[in-house]
Amino acid sequence: MQLTLEHLVTTSHSIAEDKGFHEQTHPNFSEKLLLIVSEIIELQEADRKEHGKPAELEELADIFIRLGDFCGIFYDWKSVENAIEAKFEKNRQRAYRHGCLY
Secondary structure (H helix, E strand, O other): OOOOHHHHHHHHHHHHHHOOOOOOOOOOHHHHHHHHHHHHHHHHHHHHOOOOHHHHHHHHHHHHHHHHHHHHHHOOHHHHHHHHHHHHHHHHHOOHHHHOOO
């Protein structure tokens, strides 16, 4: 099966709901966003402590899963997909290195 954005968002959100992570009536945007950041930090720690690719890939998967659930809470997956496509096009039109010397 090919992973799609729709599958990532709906499955991540569904599993989180099934496991009780959506019992609050009004989810906190910042709190959910920081859960994504915490997974990014865990990926950095896995690299820093040289746990190897399997541990890093698991943390990377956690980032995508948290991000998918976040989208499932606050956005419609199709609007996210459209925003990504629009950003791809915007980035294609940018200057090399966005015109910076770095």
